[in-house]
Amino acid sequence: MPLQNFFQSDSAANEPRTLLINLGLVLILGQILVWHYQRFSPVLSNKRKFSRVFVFIAATTMLVIAIVQSSLALSLGLVGALSIIRFRTPIKEPEELAYLFLSIGLGLGMGANQRLITVVVFVVILAYMGLVSASHPNVLPPRLLVHLSGTLAAPGGTEATLKELLAAAEDGTTRVDLRRIDTEGPAFNATLVLDLDRAELVGPLLTRLEKVLPGSSISVVEGNSLD
Numbered sequence: 001m002p003l004q005n006f007f008q009s010d011s012a013a014n015e016p017r018t019l020l021i022n023l024g025l026v027l028i029l030g031q032i033l034v035w036h037y038q039r040f041s042p043v044l045s046n047k048r049k050f051s052r053v054f055v056f057i058a059a060t061t062m063l064v065i066a067i068v069q070s071s072l073a074l075s076l077g078l079v080g081a082l083s084i085i086r087f088r089t090p091i092k093e094p095e096e097l098a099y100l101f102l103s104i105g106l107g108l109g110m111g112a113n114q115r116l117i118t119v120v121v122f123v124v125i126l127a128y129m130g131l132v133s134a135s136h137p138n139v140l141p142p143r144l145l146v147h148l149s150g151t152l153a154a155p156g157g158t159e160a161t162l163k164e165l166l167a168a169a170e171d172g173t174t175r176v177d178l179r180r181i182d183t184e185g186p187a188f189n190a191t192l193v194l195d196l197d198r199a200e201l202v203g204p205l206l207t208r209l210e211k212v213l214p215g216s217s218i219s220v221v222e223g224n225s226l227d
Helices: 003-007 016-040 047-051 053-068 072-082 094-111 115-135 158-170 199-212
Strands: 143-151 173-184 187-196 217-222
Touching: 016 047, 016 053, 016 094, 016 115, 047 053, 053 094, 094 115, 143 199, 158 173, 158 187, 158 199, 187 199, 199 217
Parallel strands: none
Antiparallel strands: 143 187, 143 217, 173 187
């Protein structure tokens, strides 16, 4: 089959031969999308687990479009069915939503038997995203959410303790953001967001904080998703 005829098929999208060819393209391009997401996406979620749905979404979308495009009744039924569906899965990163839309667009294009435009746009988008990711690598400094809970040496020493705490946190950090303070008698709780120069400074930071509030409980959580 000539390459031009392959990409410009005039047969109906729901014919068995055409459907199998489009399905094969969806599976191949969907797997390329999975690889691209795992390789270039800077998101912090579980990439391997999340990317497994791309191929399923693309193939399912293609199947739905191939079935309903030849029947107005089925198209109207699909609109009614989708109007009652509610998706509850939270999308933590906007880039995850972009990849999901790309997988849906892949299924729509193949389901409508628009092979050439779908493949070209798909390749161009992935190439552009790959070049942008390669030229602007994710070099953000480590950001930590730090929570301290302890007892003041003497009641009423909140101001002095807070000054020492901020001074200890500023060493080796590019940003110190005090988010919350709770005091009740000698009990003292504070939450800070810190940008470190490098990850090796976490240990010295914890040592300094422990000296400010001896016997305190310190919780450190990765906070790159925080503003």
